[in-house]
Amino acid sequence: MVNPTKHVGQPMKRVEDPRLIKGIATYVDDLRLPGMLHAAFLRSPHAHARIRRIETGAAKAMPGVVGVFTGADVNDQCGVVPCAAAIPDLKAPKHTVLAGERAYFAGHPVAVVVAQNAYVARDAADAIDVDYEPLPVVTDPERAIAGGSPLTHPELGTNVAYVHSVSSGDIDEAFRGADRVVRQRMVHQRLTPMPIEPRGCVASYHPGDQTLTLWSSTQVPHLVRTLLPGMISVPENKLRVVAPEVGGGFGAKLNVYAEEALCAHLAMRLGAPVKWIESRRENAAATIHGRDQIGEYEVAVTRDGRVLGIKARSVADLGSYLQLLTPAIPTLTGLVLTGCYKIPAITMEIVGVYTNKMATDAYRGAGRPEATYLIERLMNLIADDLKLDPIEIRLKNFPQPDEFPFHTATDLQYDSGNYQAALKEAQRLADWPALVRQRDDARAAGRLFGIGVSTYVEICGMGPSKAMPAGGWEWGCVRIEISGKVTVITGVSPHGQGEETSFAQIVADRLGVPIGDVVVLHGDTNIAHYGRDTYGSRGLVVGGPAIVMCIDKIIAKASALAAHLLSVSVDDVEFRDGRFVEKKKPDNSVDWARLAGEAYIAKNLPPAFEPGLEASSFYEPENFTYPFGTHIVAVEVDRETGDVKIVKYVAVDDCGVQINPLLVEGQVQGGIAHSIGQALFERTVYDENGQLLTGEFMDYPLARAHDIPDYVMGSTVTPSPGNPLGAKGVGEAGTIGATPAIANAVMDALGPLGIRHLELPLTPERIWRAIGQHAGVAAG
């Protein structure tokens, strides 16, 4: 018998934290290898330019410089940067590891210097003289697809990368039957993920056994190992990729970057390890950005607020080239645009557009925050137009709990849900009637006070292999060592999600061993042979069941050995609290230490019994998981300055069964912090010449400690029927639920002034100007 709740469900502190807090964890930049060289990249200052000539003589002559390489030196020896997204009729530029004849975004790597130390490398990169001929620049994605625009890639003949259409239900009928059509244009601004640790890698080639090891600050060591052999001439089974401690990813490190391939190539070419550590400015300019969609949205509704259909057309700014999943991200928006509502008809057309900017790709939530923001703003606009309560209109359109699994118009199968319960719990925690009174009193006193609600559902646990470009299964291995200690190896690659803790909780309970005896290994392809890594809230949801499968196999195997050692039949053995016990004679039992010893010493095994106590498994999810929740936010806007103060923040998230509520809370808190930034401060800005204007924290304001309110956190638990843990995933919930809740709160506060909609971020300047325009007060 298993005691499944001794550790599972407990808010245990992370075993990862002591080493992180004490500064004794190993990040890529902590690696020092004998003879290690350092790379620095020269990046184009132009958004679009022909490269006429690159003069490297002065750089090469500098003491300490080992080599200077341009596109002409490396592009024919390294494959192009891979894109794994399968989009029909996708037009894609060949993105070589260094710029070829043209540089097409500010930050595009043009040359790389390798030197004996990082400072010489940087100075030498600055000594390279490039003769650029500036070319016309494309920055506005809407103008890019209007007639007469310059082209980001003249060889493609168009700035349109693809047109993706989602269509389901009878949209014409929906709009014919509507009492009202609500329309809004919305801009989802470009964001910079800004992990605290920028990217970086160390590549080392062993000429004797011809193996290459790449340490990289990545979320996806296994995807890198799968894709890098297509870029450099090292076979997959001679390539080891290690993700050591990773200081934040948020999707920005869900990628295979040119710098990784180049460092690997140069380590082989120069016969010495090569390290590259990205600077903050490089990170802002040349690590993927997120979001960036502009669209026109129309909703057909009945008089009483039932949503009949959505028509959407959106332009997604992909930037200048495709990283791993660039074109797929906006298509996720279409997939989940109906949100947590029964909306029978939808059409959405997404036009992916090339501009002379850094590529966009997955950033925390990846396509789903865009969808949730759109539908949740639209629900409020509908409520405003129809003079209905925003809560009432949501309840009116939710599927009922007994309608799950719920089939959406976009052909998703929501696994389980009780949206009403989460909303009700959030209202309870927010003390809803008192909060509404507080707002009404503030309004009566002439203050700008607003309440915002968002109810969300998201797609997690990515995912069923048929829906994922490179397979969506996960691999795991559990080994009872000869000493009885337990080693767990997972193919997911945690970098803050805490699976060293949560997996140990699961394993300790299921094997009945002390949690301190369980070690979870990950992030090294020589240890975790296979995996699909960490993104899309999949670590626990897809990685966890693979571990559970291993445990089941080991217990079955150990039962046979125990029966042999106890001299009874397998049917008479019961597993209970870490011991295999003869059912009728509980004194007759063996523990893991004895079983493991016998299994490996292998002198007294049943016939045909394979030595060892180890099992590995691939878990293939049948469906995604669909966590959901309700966030309620109260804000007060300063009429004089436009400054937004969050007065109350209530988050109720249902991520299914919680293995460790402390980890859940941490994930939601971090996600909300990201969202506060998105809703109120953050915006990646390029000027009309394609120059990035937000290259560091002075210009790209993340939310700071004093911007973060006290959160009131709650949860409901609706287990996922799709996996043995009942878990749904929670890595992105905060970024998905929070942004529209904050936006709705600010718009509620500004509603009495006649302000219907403002774009994000809701900066003091934007709000102050709007107040000035609507109040007829001169804004200065």
Add this chain to the structure above:
Amino acid sequence: MHLHLIYQLPAPRERVFAAMTDPAVLQRCIPGCEQMIKDGEDSYEAHLQVGFAGLKGKYRGRARVEDRRPPESYTLTVDGKGAPGFVRATSRMCLGEKGEGTEVICDADVQIGGVIAAVGSRLLDAAARKMADDFFRALSRELTPMSAAQ
């Protein structure tokens, strides 16, 4: 970025025009200018060391005088680059008589790129004004008879 700047100089237009197109004067008056070599008719090669937005850097570039109408006006184009990025500027310089002296009106379009744009755009306006102020202050000293005698 567009700049519209007006300066008063204590000398007649002819002298101001001559000074503003004299490489030796320019080298003395442009902040951070280490070298200004006339390398063609109305063309100069310049080496500058400038600190901007906390980024000190060496810039190399070419300045050209175009549409020369002494002593009334000319257009100055500057194309410079350095490790922190590039600067391109076009400025129409109009010299008007103002009493004994000259009023210079410059209308400049300035474009910067690379790291200086990414971290310094918010400072560009103030920095460009300061550079121009410093230049015209130095030029004013050049043109003041007393300082010439010293």
